[in-house]
Amino acid sequence: MRISELSERSGVAVATVKYYLREGLLPAGRSVGATRAExxxxxxxxxxxxxxxxxxxxSxxxxxxxxxxxxxxPTSRHDLLGKAQYAxxxxHADVEVSPEVRSLLVDLGWSVSPDAPALHSLTGAVEAARAAGVPVSPTTLRSYARATEEIARVDLASVPTDDLASALHRVVAGTVLVDPVLASLRRLAQEHFSGTG
Amino acid sequence: MRISELSERSGVAVATVKYYLREGLLPAGRSVGATRAExxxxxxxxxxxxxxxxxxxxSxxxxxxxxxxxxxxPTSRHDLLGKAQYAxxxxHADVEVSPEVRSLLVDLGWSVSPDAPALHSLTGAVEAARAAGVPVSPTTLRSYARATEEIARVDLASVPTDDLASALHRVVAGTVLVDPVLASLRRLAQEHFSGTG
Known part of the structure; x- marks a missing residue:
């Protein structure tokens, strides 16, 4: 297809598609003639x-x-999650992982690479919440962690098993794009339990 | 305390504190003298x-x-969550709530105001994920919803019961600031189950 059709089917303006091409976010099309690509x-x-x-x-x-x-x-299914997450x-990548977070993982029995980026993110997010007056006790943190185990199981169950390239696409997109789905569900569940609790 | 101490204890630069005061994000201090406030x-x-x-x-x-x-x-504990969430x-406030989202809530047995902002956010977030190649089946969505019930229970258990003003502060801060905590825990849980699954 031409760039105009690519634009139309994606809902992304032609100028923006060209910008993504220049920025290397989108591979170049196949040249057909001097000024056209397919x-x-x-x-x-x-x-x-x-x-x-x-x-x-x-960004x-x-x-x-x-x-x-x-x-x-990745060349194996085992690498898949790591590859996606590290990309x-x-x-809070610059925040040092707290002893509290390290010992939480031991308590939970979670096996995670010691340099997983999410360890820094978790430490920074907990610090930011506490600094703003949300205490997040160790018990609360542990309860949240147990609740996310179920979410992670659902995430993993929906990753395609056939093709590693499309599985990677799915994991990357799902990791980022399901967060807002979960945030909305959390607000709705809060409202429900607040009314009936 | 003076604005300099306020700045020091919060880690927010004096110029930024002044900006927040001008923008009405922070109530004015008590005037002491012509140019100083406490x-x-x-x-x-x-x-x-x-x-x-x-x-x-x-923003x-x-x-x-x-x-x-x-x-x-709010004047009652019942209003608390509504007040916080609607603020x-x-x-995706402009996205029309989908029939799928309405019927999901019926299935779940969740009682939520028909104009809850999170209904629009959920519809928009599911659409955005699907448009980017993350299918999010109705079954998956329902499983995510069940997992967030436990999170919402933890949220509500940590809201103070004594003082409505501080409870509101906690709910507002907790709603926004616990999202990144949960996102980090989800990534760590994914890595754990990916390795052991």
Whole structure:
């Protein structure tokens, strides 16, 4: 398809598609003639993912790193989650992992790489909440962690098992784009239990 | 305390504190002399909350609405969650609530106001995920919802029961600031189950 059709089917303006091409977020099309290029369904899928990441607040530079990870899919299913997560932006990367977070993982029996970016993000997020007057006790944190185990099981059950490249696409997109789904559900559940509790 | 101490204890620069005062995010201090004002612990708590909201990506205009809600605390515990949620920024406010989302709530047995902002946010978030190649089946959505019930129970258990004004502060801050805690825990749980699954 031409760039105009790519734009129409993705809902992304032609100028923005060209910007993503220049920024390396989208691979170049196949040249047909001096000034025209031809794109296919893989471009469309990639473009929709870039758009969704950017709309979810991921910067263009971060999205480029994610796309680079997608371009070198892992060789085993075991690497899949690691590859996806380490490519995704993780807030508070400069915060040192707290002893509390390390011992929480031991308590939970979770086996996680000692340099997982989410360990820094978790430490920073807990500190930020406490600094703003939300105490988040160790017991509360543990209860939250147990609740997220069920979410992670659902996440993993929906990853395709056939093709590692499409599984990676799914994990990356699902990790970022399901967070707002969960945040909305949490608010609705709060309202429900608040009324009936 | 003086503005310099307020700045020091909150870690927010004096110029930023002044900006928040001008924007109405922080109530004025008690005037002592022509050019000086005195602040107290309530200013400090409010300033830390504003800072945390802004760092979590809430705009200054949205934060002002949250602060206005905090200035008129609800008269009953029942109103508390509603008041907090309706003041907080909710993405996709202009997206019409889908029949799928309405029937999900019926299935779940959740009793929620028909104009809850999170209904729009949920519809928009599910659409955005699907558009980017994350299918989110109705069954998956229902499983996520069940997992968030446990999170909401933990949320509600940690709201103070004595004082409605501080309970509102806690709910507002907790709603926004616990989302990143849960997102980090979800990534760690994914990594754990991915390795052992």
């Amino acid at each position: 794109y296919d369904e893989t471009h469309l899928a990639r473009l929709r993912l870039v758009r969704a990441l950017v709309e979810a607040g991921v 263009v530079a971060q999205a480029r790193r994610v796309m680079e990870a997608l371009d070198s899919p 995704l932006p993780a807030p | 602040y107290d612990e309530t200013h400090l708590a409010r300033l830390r909350l504003v800072r945390a909201l802004v760092e979590a990506g809430v 200054v205009a949205q934060a002002r609405r949250v602060m206005e809600a905090l200035d008129s605390p 907080l920024p909710a993405p």
